[in-house]
Amino acid sequence: MSMARKMKLRRALVLAGRTVVLAIFSFGMTVSGASAGSHDALHDVQGYFSYMMNVREEIRSHRAALQSLAEAQADLELARANLVEAQKATEEAAANLVLAVNNLRAAEENLSAVRAALLAAEAASAARTEEALAAQRAEAAYIPEVERRRSALHAINIRQSRFEPRGGAEREKVVARILEEIGYEQNRIVDAQRMVEEVLAGGTAQNDASDQLAAISAEVDAAQSALDAAEAHFDALTAAREQAEDAERDARELVADYREELQTSEDDLAQSRKDREEAETYDMEAKAWALQAAEDVKTAERGLAQSEYDLAYFGEGAGVQTGFEYYTWRGERSGHQIYMPLSYFSRTHAGETKLDYGISTGYVKSHTGFDGGST
Numbered sequence: 001m002s003m004a005r006k007m008k009l010r011r012a013l014v015l016a017g018r019t020v021v022l023a024i025f026s027f028g029m030t031v032s033g034a035s036a037g038s039h040d041a042l043h044d045v046q047g048y049f050s051y052m053m054n055v056r057e058e059i060r061s062h063r064a065a066l067q068s069l070a071e072a073q074a075d076l077e078l079a080r081a082n083l084v085e086a087q088k089a090t091e092e093a094a095a096n097l098v099l100a101v102n103n104l105r106a107a108e109e110n111l112s113a114v115r116a117a118l119l120a121a122e123a124a125s126a127a128r129t130e131e132a133l134a135a136q137r138a139e140a141a142y143i144p145e146v147e148r149r150r151s152a153l154h155a156i157n158i159r160q161s162r163f164e165p166r167g168g169a170e171r172e173k174v175v176a177r178i179l180e181e182i183g184y185e186q187n188r189i190v191d192a193q194r195m196v197e198e199v200l201a202g203g204t205a206q207n208d209a210s211d212q213l214a215a216i217s218a219e220v221d222a223a224q225s226a227l228d229a230a231e232a233h234f235d236a237l238t239a240a241r242e243q244a245e246d247a248e249r250d251a252r253e254l255v256a257d258y259r260e261e262l263q264t265s266e267d268d269l270a271q272s273r274k275d276r277e278e279a280e281t282y283d284m285e286a287k288a289w290a291l292q293a294a295e296d297v298k299t300a301e302r303g304l305a306q307s308e309y310d311l312a313y314f315g316e317g318a319g320v321q322t323g324f325e326y327y328t329w330r331g332e333r334s335g336h337q338i339y340m341p342l343s344y345f346s347r348t349h350a351g352e353t354k355l356d357y358g359i360s361t362g363y364v365k366s367h368t369g370f371d372g373g374s375t
Helices: 003-015 033-162 168-182 186-202 207-312
Strands: 317-322 325-329 335-350 353-367
Touching: 033 207, 186 207
Parallel strands: none
Antiparallel strands: 317 335, 325 335, 335 353
């Protein structure tokens, strides 16, 4: 039941205790003066009974007025508490809406940043891919040059072997001695070979062969240097290719990370939009609740004021009472009487003192049956 309807019902109960206008109509016939007297006595008894009934109803109505006042006070306290709660909810809803809007703006900005970063990463990945392909092509293109220099060195070595003196046992001894002298160092193999040839050439009479062998040794040195330079350059190309492939792989992984982050950012944006819609709905509901709560407080205040007024002026009012009575008698001297009572009464207060006052009069017309007995 709404608060307004409850107050209307309480008001109806309180109004039941107000003094109302009464109209009493009575009609009686008697055949003698004794019957008329009996009728008056019964009339008085009925009046006393009505008075007691009115007093009982007045007591009940007064209790109802007190209860109505207590309930109105409780309703007002409840309405005020509800208003405080509604105002708090409104503040929380407004703060939540601001937070939701800020989160949505941040999600939109983050999504834009991720998209831009993804585009840059994709462009960088494409560039790293081209660099890796170029490094692979450069490495593959230089392989024939390395093979050519190796083949040249091998051909010179074959020519050199034709001028080596025979006598394998003596040569083995010289080679062993020279290797021991250089400490078996790999980078001095060419020097060791030249030293072996010089020793062997010095121990023979073939001077022309020694000169040719020295020239071939010089060619071997040049070819070996060229091969070393080619292999060093090839190693640099291989390192560059590996580095380019690593950069290309890192760029592809970065693109994959940004794509995953892009999906996460899109999901966050969708959730932020949903959160903002829910926050707007809650904000509208909280505002409507606050408005209704404020209206309920006003209604409760009016109800309390009405209950206080009803209790302060309980039973007060004014009324008019009238009626009609006709008596007749028959006998030696028959007669009749018509009586029309009229009274006005009022109940008010002065401070805390209740005041009751009234005025009564009436119209009487009678004929007693005697000469001159008409009034």
